[in-house]
Amino acid sequence: MSSLAVVVVGASGRMGTFACDLLAASTDFTVAARVERGDDLSVILRETHAPLGLDLTRAGLGEEHARTLLEHGVRPVVGTSGVDREATARLDALARERALGGIVVPNLSLGMCLLQEAAASAAAWFPDAEIVEKHRAGKVDSPSSTARMTAERIAEARGDHNGAEAGPAREFSVAGVPIHAVRLPGLEAHQEILLGSTGELLTFRHDVTSREAYGPGLLLALGHAASCDGVAYGLGAALR
Ligand SMILES: NC(=O)c1ccc[n+]([C@@H]2O[C@H](COP(=O)([O-])OP(=O)(O)OC[C@H]3O[C@@H](n4cnc5c(N)ncnc54)[C@H](OP(=O)(O)O)[C@@H]3O)[C@@H](O)[C@H]2O)c1
Structure with missing residues (x-):
């Protein structure tokens, strides 16, 4: 071919x-x-x-x-x-x-794609979720398209349950999922998804260390x- x-x-x-x-x-x-x-x-x-x-x-x-x-x-x-x-x-x-x-494709990493699948699957059972995304200083968009997409996937998976939306207002919230955006020198592209439940915390994490x-x-x-x-x-x- x-x-x-x-x-x-x-x-x-x-x-x-x-x-x-x-x-x-x-x-x-x-x-x-x-x-x-x-x-x-x-x-x-x-x-x-x-x-x-x-x-x-x-x-x-x-x-x-x-x-x-x-x-x-x-x-x-x-x-x-x-x-x-x-x-x-x-x-x-x-x-x-x-x-x-x-x-x-907001994120071309296979690992991030799998992370989003896993977080969406877990969010059906752990609906209270927050996202921490960290990128290099100077990244133009905030929160990142990837974090927004993760939030949308979580919101879809948890259906009508609003999870963390019932809590205090946050600076950023997409589809009812709070997103914390960190911009610092020394970072590349990192995302953590924290799913909280009574007495336990489930964390998914992905780090890009090179292009x-x-x-x-x-x-x-x-x-x-x-x-x-x-x-x-x-x-x-x-x-x-
Ligand atoms: N999907 C993913 O997985 C993924 C991963 C990493 C980055 N990104 C995104 O990909 C984009 C590029 O990232 P980067 O780190 O490569 O940025 P970058 O180093 O700043 O490169 C962007 C390039 O686009 C050029 N450009 C600007 N306007 C243009 C136009 N109208 N026509 C043609 N070229 C133009 C810039 O030229 P000048 O320097 O002359 O302005 C520069 O060479 C960003 O939006 C970034 O957030 C996506």
């Missing part, structure tokens, strides 16, 4: 550089173009005819870039933070109009986007 060409948007950033190296070393994908700030994405898409586009730019740009990709017949994989379920639903509608697919954590999920997401119908939310769609 010939390799699939990918336009990488945000190619000179930390994640973009990592993704380009990963694709260059892969037998399934190649880098069709490296798009940087100031480049005209539409012109590049018309010139390259690549089937896939990968966005790794800046929080706030992911939906716009995914729309541009879809409008040019290119299947998007959005790793950029800040594209929520509502934005994904809008992209899904556009993709289906054009018989295309793609995926929005390599995102490699397997990135390749899975691209493989999924290459043939799926509509735009999915979360790496779990690529594992099923």
Whole structure:
């Protein structure tokens, strides 16, 4: 099978550089173009005819870039933070109009995907949950898209039970799940999910210690986007 060409948007950033190296070393994908700030994405898409586009730019740009990709017949994989379920639903509608697919992946780590599955499963029995997410100083979005997604998964799993929502108001709360966001030098990407019950505490924890954590999920997401119908939310769609 010939390799699939990918336009990488945000190619000179930390994640973009990592993704380009990963694709260059892969037998399934190649880098069709490296798009940087100031480049005209539409012109590049018309010139390259690549089937896939990968966005790794800046929080706030992911939906716009995914729309541009879809409008040019290119299947998007959005790793950029800040594209929520509502934005994904809008992209899904556009993709289906054009018989295309793609995926929005707030977290490309397989470990985080498994952590969210485990926490959602436990939350059905331990509904009082809080999330502590820790990232490097300077991360633009807070709380992170990943923590928001974890909160939504927990809320879905516990159904009508409001858990910690009944407690005092918190600075951040998504779907009734309080989120504590820490931003400090020395951190990479860390999340703890604390599920409290009378006389016991169940804690799930995930730590990313290097960018390599995102490699397997990135390749899975691209493989999924290459043939799926509509735009999915979360790496779990690529594992099923
Ligand atoms: N899904 C995941 O698992 C995951 C993991 C890690 C990070 N992320 C997210 O991925 C994104 C990138 O992270 P990063 O650490 O690589 O950030 P970064 O190092 O700041 O890289 C972002 C790159 O995007 C470029 N850029 C900005 N606007 C652009 C535009 N309109 N067109 C093309 N390129 C543009 C930036 O160029 P300039 O420097 O010139 O502005 C920069 O090279 C962030 O949203 C981050 O939160 C997601």
